[in-house]
Amino acid sequence: MAEEENEFDDLEDEEEEEEEEDEEFDYESDLDYKIENVVATVTVEITEKIDLNQIARKHAEVEYNPERFPGLVMRIEKPRATILIFSTGKMVVTGLRKAAEAERVVDKVVKNIRKAGIKLANPEITIQNIVASGDLHTNIDLNMAAIVMEYAMYEPEVFPGLIYRMQDPKTVFLIFSTGRIVCTGAKQKEIVRDAVKKLNQQVRDLGVAKKELDSSDYQDITFI
Amino acid sequence: MAEEENEFDDLEDEEEEEEEEDEEFDYESDLDYKIENVVATVTVEITEKIDLNQIARKHAEVEYNPERFPGLVMRIEKPRATILIFSTGKMVVTGLRKAAEAERVVDKVVKNIRKAGIKLANPEITIQNIVASGDLHTNIDLNMAAIVMEYAMYEPEVFPGLIYRMQDPKTVFLIFSTGRIVCTGAKQKEIVRDAVKKLNQQVRDLGVAKKELDSSDYQDITFI
DNA sequence: GGTTTTTATAAATAACTATTTATAAATGTC
DNA sequence: GACATTTATAAATAGTTATTTATAAAAACC
Secondary structure: EEEEEOOOOHHHHHHHHHHHOOOOEOOOOOEEEEEEEEEEEEEEEEEOOOOOHHHHHHHHEEEEEOOOOOOEEHHHHHOOOEEEOOOOOOOOEEEEEOOHHHHHHHHHHHHHHHHHOOEEEEEEEEEEEEEEEEOOHHHOOOOHHHHOOOOOOOOOOOOOOEEEEOOOOOOEEEEEEOOOEEEEEEHHHHHHHHHHHHHHHHHHHHHHHHOOOOHHHHHHHHHH | OOOOOOOHHHHHHHHHHHOOOOOOOEEOOEEEEEEEEEEEEEEOOOOOOOHHHHHHHOOOOOOOOOOOOOOOEEEEOOOOEEEEOOOOOOOEEEEOOOOHHHHHHHHHHHHHEEEEEEEEOOOOOOEEEEEEEEOOOOOHHHHHHHHHHHEEEOOOOOOOEEEEEOOOOOEEEEEOOOOOOEEEEOHHHHHHHHHHHEEEEEHHOOEOOOOOOOOOHHHHHHOO
């Protein structure tokens, strides 16, 4: 199986190491974030368009309603992922936590498709999106943030988070008043890290943090 | 108004000359075809997304049903064209017979949009598709053609024409048993000409023409 | 017999259908 | 109060909605 654009074999040991901890922790820069979802696409070589009904007949557990959506939905475990399969042979893999898992998922899916009598070859995987959640460890004044941060949007009656479109690296953050964040739009884990690092710096530099409470402060207030 | 990618001012005199004849006729190579439809896209600079309802209120004759399709339909005369206008400011112009007309059409449309109080600037036009019809002046054995022509598809119970996907130039032909043809997919008129010329040559070379009847033969048969 | 619709082709435009995932506030239901 | 759903974000996938235009055969309707 050829690999495309993203070399991640050499990342595998590193990610397995991360798996031993609850959250990825970059000690070097004290960043607190964790990759929660990885979306990949897969292309294959086929001799003709796939009849998705053929797969639906062979695997009863898949979902396929072509009047509603042209893709067939296949869910697998170990690793857990959901795959959309299209008649062009192209697929979308969602729900991964580690990019390296994509290969094992695709192996299983290709096997399932072949079991239905469909011939395909040379799957190629591309990571398309990485979603990470994290914590800035400080409350945020979102009204202030919406004013001083360029490319920021905050409408609390519509959604409780501030939407911040970081230009470089080109990612989008959801920033909540609790200091919790979601980072999305990156295609490589290094870009996620760079973006999260930059956000931590910006939050400090722009002075949008509220007074930072640690847990002992909370307990004192609770007992009073 | 900036022009993009397709230089067609210098073609205008040539096309006006063509207008004096029923069909464009390339005497040099005896090609018989005529451009029937030109599709162009337009991009503009806007400061924020356009509220298409604003245009629909100002111009009662437009069509706008956002639950069905996100574009507003505007039809104009002189030259006659239909324009799809989207909230992003992008537009599709269809129904043109000459690429050079696009500029006048866009001038009118931009005026109409500005009348509704919407600000936009710097429209840029790109020709996206040209449709031409033509005549090979020989009947065609479509069953034979489907066999000897690569990238050809013919299913008479589904559609009476043969679909031929010419690779270079990348265009698509509909070829009918009467010898009538439709050429589509080109973005420049020169490409249309090249493609039609090549098809004429291929039809002769491959021997898929049936006996060519001229009008005197027809009349003799009719009287008998 | 005339008219209409469908079959097919290309191209651009964009929103919806579906999938996943964290975040959090509001709303509705039980 | 617990649970479910919605609001919002990104990304890929693809068919549908709509527009135009020539070509022609079949089917349906008047």
